[in-house]
Amino acid sequence: MIYIVEFIVTAFRESPYHVITEIFFAVLLLVLLLQKAHNPTKEKPLTKKEEDELIAEWEPEPLSRPLNEEEKWELSTIPLIESKPGIMVTMNGKKTLNFGSYNFLGVVDLPEFTEAAKKEIYKYGVGTCGPRGFYGTLQIHLDLEQRLAKFMGTPEAILYAYGFATISSAIPTLAKRGDVIFCDEGVSFAVQTGVTLSRSKVYYFRHNDVDHLEEFLKLQDEIDQKYSCRLAIEESLSLGVLGKTERGICEYYNISRDAVECTTSSLGNAFSSVGGFCCGSAIVVKQQTLLGAGYCFSASLPALLCGSSLKVLDILEHNEKIEGPDNIFSKLKTLSLHFRAELAGIHGLEVAGDPSVPLVHLRLNSKTSQKNRHKNERILQEIVNKCFESEYPLGLTRAKYSEEEYLMPPPSIRICISASHSKEQLTKAAQVLKKVAESVFRDGISFDNELNSNEINSNNLDN
Amino acid sequence: MTKYPITFFNIVTVYMTYGVMIIFGYLEDLFEKVCASFFSVLGLVKSGKKRKILAPLTDSFQAFYVRKVYGRVHDILNRPISSSPAAWIDVLERKFVPNKVNQLEFTGKTQKCLNMGSYNYLGFTVPSGFHDKKIVETLENYSPAMCSTRNEVGRSQKLIELEKKVAEFVRKEDAICFAMGFATNSTSLPLICGKESLIISDCLNHASLVWGSRSSKATVRVFQHNNMNHLEKVIRNAIVKGQPRTGRPWKKIMIVVEGIYSMEGEIVPLPEIIALKKKYKCYLYIDEAHSIGAIGESSRGVVDYYNLNPSDVDILMGTFTKSFGSVGGYIAADKDIIDTLRLKSYSSIYADSLSPACAEQILVALDSIMDKNVGNKRVKKLKENSNYLRKSLINKGFYTIGDMDSPVIPVLIYCPSVIAEFSRKCLAKGLALVSVGFPATNLVDTRIRLCVSSAHTKSDLDHAINVMDKVGTKLMTRYKLKNKINPDKIKTPFEKFSLLENNPKISIKQN
Incomplete structure (x- = not known):
């Protein structure tokens, strides 16, 4: 300190003006540095009074609006089921031939199927009163998981209480923020939900277009040299339908199940129950037992539904030993081919899908289809209604989709063929469909006074 | 998250437990790695080389936590049962497989336990055979x-x-x-x-x-x-x-x-x-x-x-x-x-x-x-049961949280290793409890949770209190023994609301 003062004093003696100027600049620099910046854009915070005024001004939108005419109509077309969803089903008070339920294996009508569920009510009651973690794991859950894993040929399986929650919980456990998902744009809505919830980067490739997928994968290869992809398949509709012993898409193409890291399926379709499961390697399953939201935070599957699923597994395993026409798979295939052959030449409609698949979508063809989706739905509903009213009543349904779908499928009538349908039933049904389609397209539908004429179901609108 | 008061002693023990588990876990892993590389140098283990591998599903710490912390206590979670989840349940007995890491096997035996875990509040889940x-x-x-x-x-x-x-x-x-x-x-x-x-x-x-x-x-x-x-x-x-x-x-x-x-x-x-x-x-x-x-x-x-x-x-x-x-x-x-x-x-x-x-x-x-005649019988019984159990636990010096009248009674235990032992000992004495810890709660707020049902009788509840008292004394988890509060003086949420009723802030008494 003393040295500095001495230095300044000697310097002042040598050239005073120089030192005075330097000191002046040093002080100026200090003043400038310490001065608060003048910021004209900075606002004063609102006073409480101003806040109150803003709050008083704010008016929320109503929580909901009444349904419009289209929506009301849509709601009125939902049928009421008053019996077992077997081959014959009582729909809106009338016995019809059921083509709506996903009862591919035809187990619903089997007495032992109901019996299996009943047995579990005797033993476990109905609900499980808690999630799997909190004494909601019943012995039967473990049995069913083991049996499913064995059936699918994977090390382990995990049960969910809801088909929709299965894949939408499974994907977020396998992919997180920072991961990449390549996804077919035609995947079901549950998959889309899972993919969104995972917060990963998602690329949708064109439906069933492997070349498009390859393009994506090549691009990804350039970015990331280290890791390869995992494959997850949603088999809700293919399991119990495809393959020689109904083990799904892998068996259909003769590929080992090991090639797929994660397979999920609903138990609501071929298994004619409620719930879902995911199977795969031990680590994939373990990951879900720890993190799967639909598994950890939801009550477990009621025992009676496990019981019926176990019965279906029994039936499927027994079916393996059956050769010839009684084999459920070959039966389903013959019936599907037969039904499509009978439907050939149907007026104004096209029969979509693979010929051997027991799920048939009837869509309007390029001539009959109109631009307005709602009008198309109305035409299809008219066919459904007329089939329902015909002498040989058919229980049909349109396929329903949410507006949020990534790729909205065209409107269609969805027909599920069951192994319990007989050839005669299918022939007759096809005849009725053809006749009705012809009459509908010949007469046309008027959309003006439709509310009175078209709705046979309006009276049961949640009566 | 809500912060519950915790003594210095508890904080120290909880962090020490986690510390010990994590340090020893890492040491084990290190030992494994050293051995593996030693054997691969000797050529005893062949390592195949692939161009590309699958990305790991978990980040390394999560995987570590699951293996070394969760794995040690996972026998107290996800306990399977072989009966309807009514007031008494049959819990399938499991034990750790010797010489295998964190693997459980069934012994084939079941144990009859009082069910304090299921959400069977009104007792509509009935014992086997009593369904409608x-x-x-x-x-x-x-x-x-x-x-x-x-x-x-x-x-x-x-x-x-x-x-x-x-x-x-x-x-x-x-x-x-x-x-x-x-x-x-x-x-x-x-x-x-x-x-x-x-x-x-x-x-x-x-x-x-x-x-x-x-x-x-x-x-x-x-x-x-x-x-x-x-x-x-x-x-x-x-x-x-x-x-x-x-x-x-x-x-x-x-x-x-x-x-x-x-x-x-x-x-x-x-x-x-x-x-x-x-x-x-x-x-x-x-x-x-x-x-x-x-x-x-x-x-x-x-x-x-x-x-x-x-x-x-x-x-x-x-x-x-x-x-x-x-x-x-x-x-x-x-x-x-x-x-x-x-x-x-x-x-x-x-x-x-x-x-x-x-x-x-x-x-x-x-x-x-x-039903007008018998309708509110169950809920009355439930309220009676919940308040009886809560008051008894408070009297015994357990640190219960939550409100009066609520059928869910969490008891703070804090330490993850103590809770595991608590749950095992209770199970051995015929009481099935739910234990919840990190990450479902705060790191230090590990707790036991009891769910009361109207199907529980007074003797059932006394059984639960007895078992918890014994185990709690042994494991020293009766933290509130010295500065007990009088349970009768605790106000229910409804009473708190009635006190507030004159408050101009809440002028919503229904007309």
Whole structure:
């Protein structure tokens, strides 16, 4: 300190003006540095009074609006089921031939199927009163998981209480923020939900277009040299339908199940129950037992539904030993081919899908289809209604989709063929469909006074 | 998260436990690695080389935590049972396989235990063989499931009957029922709160509500658990500032709370929330998963408990898993909302509809509750049981949290290794408990949770208290032994509300 003062004093003696100027600049620099910046854009915070005024001004939108005419109509077309969803089903008070339920294996009508569920009510009651973690794991859950894993040929399986929650919980456990998902744009809505919830980067490739997928994968290869992809398949509709012993898409193409890291399926379709499961390697399953939201935070599957699923597994395993026409798979295939052959030449409609698949979508063809989706739905509903009213009543349904779908499928009538349908039933049904389609397209539908004429179901609108 | 008072001794022991587990875990891993590289140098282990490998599913610390911390205590979680989850259950005995890391095997034996874990509040889950005959009848007339979605061909007669009954029970215009409680929240919230809406959610809300808010296009803000001042601050701030970036006013603001918080055992201060909601023109969504059936004079949930008007709550959601002993969930609200949900909810369009037999179980339960003569017997018994157990535990010096009258009684234990031993010892003495720890709670707030049922008798509860007393003494978890509070002086949430009634802030006593 003393040295500095001495230095300044000697310097002042040598050239005073120089030192005075330097000191002046040093002080100026200090003043400038310490001065608060003048910021004209900075606002004063609102006073409480101003806040109150803003709050008083704010008016929320109503929580909901009444349904419009289209929506009301849509709601009125939902049928009421008053019996077992077997081959014959009582729909809106009338016995019809059921083509709506996903009862591919035809187990619903089997007495032992109901019996299996009943047995579990005797033993476990109905609900499980808690999630799997909190004494909601019943012995039967473990049995069913083991049996499913064995059936699918994977090390382990995990049960969910809801088909929709299965894949939408499974994907977020396998992919997180920072991961990449390549996804077919035609995947079901549950998959889309899972993919969104995972917060990963998602690329949708064109439906069933492997070349498009390859393009994506090549691009990804350039970015990331280290890791390869995992494959997850949603088999809700293919399991119990495809393959020689109904083990799904892998068996259909003769590929080992090991090639797929994660397979999920609903138990609501071929298994004619409620719930879902995911199977795969031990680590994939373990990951879900720890993190799967639909598994950890939801009550477990009621025992009676496990019981019926176990019965279906029994039936499927027994079916393996059956050769010839009684084999459920070959039966389903013959019936599907037969039904499509009978439907050939149907007026104004096209029969979509693979010929051997027991799920048939009837869509309007390029001539009959109109631009307005709602009008198309109305035409299809008219066919459904007329089939329902015909002498040989058919229980049909349109396929329903949410507006949020990534790729909205065209409107269609969805027909599920069951192994319990007989050839005669299918022939007759096809005849009725053809006749009705012809009459509908010949007469046309008027959309003006439709509310009175078209709705046979309006009276049961949640009566 | 709520902070519970904790002594210095407890903090030190908890962190020490985690520290020891983690340090020894890492040492084990290091030893394994050294050995592996040693053997590979010797050429005993062949390492195949692939060009590309699969990305790991978990980050390394999570995998480590699962192996070395969770794995050591996972025998106290996910215990399977082989009976109906009624008041007494048969727990399948498991033990660690010797010489295998964290693997459990069944010994083939079962143990009869008092069930303090299941959400069987009203005792509608009965011991094997005591079910209602109507359920079997329905099962025979319908089938286990409808094999279709609600909007296609899954709308069964039973479902309609149930929806009507539920609407009548919760005193709302209309109701819709789904086959899964979790999905009820996670698929309905996105439809109720769309773009440009704001969801203000309690920070301890259930995962289903979090998922619902996340998959909706609305913005989500969180307020501190049951903290009304913070909630008001969040609402004011939201309305004043408007939407982020654009500053436009919000279309609607929805407050989402739960009736009873299942991990805390706390009842929501509904009167204050309704006052706030009215003041700021927000909407209110209550998840009554645990409170429906379990509290209230006529077991109609938290609205009934505070004697409020159901029309003050816009959306009432609940599940059938808990009090009704079945499966599924409902949403009750005005007809317009419910019709929209019927038409557009993902669960109505894409998911299996409710099994008719399960619907019948709920109907049986509802009929019994709504019966004028015997209806509120169960809920009265439940309240008696819960308060008896809570008071006894407090008297024994256990640190219980949560509110009086709530059937969920968490007991703080703090230390993860102590809780494992606590749970094992209780099981050995015939008491099945639920233990909850990190990451479901704060790191230090590891707790035991007891769920009371009206099916428990007084001697059952005494058994539970006895066992816990013995085990608690041995493991020194009776933390409040010295500075006990008099349990009779604790006010129930309802009493607190009555005290507040004259407060101008809450001028909502129903007319």
